[in-house]
Amino acid sequence: NPALILLDEPSEGIAPVIVEQMAHAILQLKHDGLTVLLSEQNLHFAQAVSDGVVIIEHGTQQFVGSLADLQAHPDIRDQHLSI
Known part of the structure; x- marks a missing residue:
């Protein structure tokens, strides 16, 4: 059972609809108590989950x-x- 997940540029090269699904998944992980460390250049995506x-x-x-x-x-x- 991990306590932390590190994501390095997860939205790079990914279709916008998949990025949106990824954001929902990250928010669910946070809701479940997991810490997410995100390295991201897509400011809109980063703001949605940070x-x-x-x-x-x-x-x-x-x-x-x-x-x-x-x-x-x-x-x-x-x-x-x-x-």
């Missing part, structure tokens, strides 16, 4: 906070998460 945000750039933490904290700092979001 409780918190850590932005790491070149091995250094650039931001730690809640989704609301990130939304309150568009400069940080735009600097680190935009194309």
Whole structure:
């Protein structure tokens, strides 16, 4: 019975309908008490399943906070998460 699952870019190259199903599955795992550590570049997907945000750039933490904290700092979001 694992306590943690690590997902590295699970949405990359996946059809949007499957990504949506994956989000529902991750939310169910969280509801069941499993901790999910997600490394993801798809911000929309990450926001749908995340409780918190850590932005790491070149091995250094650039931001730690809640989704609301990130939304309150568009400069940080735009600097680190935009194309």
